[in-house]
Amino acid sequence: MLSHKAKYALKALLYLAEQDENHISKTIEIADGANIPKKFLEQILLDLKRGRFVSSKQGKFGGYYLIKSKNDITLAEIHRLFDGAIALLPCASLNFYEPCADCKTESECSLRHGLMIIRDETLRAMQGITIASLVKK
Secondary structure (H helix, E strand, C coil): CCCHHHHHHHHHHHHHHHHHCCCCHHHHHHHHHHCCHHHHHHHHHHHHHCCCCEEEEECCCCCECCCCCCCCCHHHHHHHHHCCCCCCCCCCCHCCCCCHHHHHHEEEHHHHHHHHHHHHHHHHHCCECCCHCCCCC
């Protein structure tokens, strides 16, 4: 399951993607427009900024805007940024791999092989869904 943080990040990105290209959105505008608690949103926007999905402009007319194309932001990227591995166990992870302490040999572990199939299918689906594909027409 997606964490609340990841869900709110996706909602914030969707809100920003629905705005005119040169529009800069204030935090309160994003919070109200995407129905996200403001106290969570500020940290989420900072994380998205560190992840190079959004940037900000300071000052009276400041706020946040997308710097990565909505066509290129995938659910997989946001999930990994906020929730970590897509795999169900560390031994089946691509980016967060750790061997299991209770396995005799990874190469013969049926559970690991099954979970790698699930990881691959989930990853394929999540990489195929972009913010642009979710924006309301």
